[in-house]
Amino acid sequence: MSATTTIDVVGMTCGHCVSAVTEELSALPGVTDVSVDLVAGGTSPVTVRSEQPLDDAAVAAAVDEAGYELVR
């Protein structure tokens, strides 16, 4: 079983930001891949692939932990 979660993240400006978000999301249980389409200073779509559907709160917490804001 697998799931794909797509979120929008604001506030990322550079590759370091992408790395921070990717690292936090990759640490969630069952996550197999994180892909960020950086829109510097804008809203960046982030696709997270996982073995099972992800908990919304856990995803939001991971983005927050990285220092960015999740657009719901």
Next chain:
Amino acid sequence: MSATTTIDVVGMTCGHCVSAVTEELSALPGVTDVSVDLVAGGTSPVTVRSEQPLDDAAVAAAVDEAGYELVR
């Protein structure tokens, strides 16, 4: 003996960028303090304090290593 070197660095956009530049410059021999005044997406003044005058090429190489451009 101490020296202060002020340079201008372009291309930094966020705190991660500041960290990367600070880390590289701090690794230069004799450097005691690095202070970055971030102008996101613009030209950011960086002040480097050191025990002795720094080699210009070494400073430029450190900024380049961090992934940014030094304005001469």
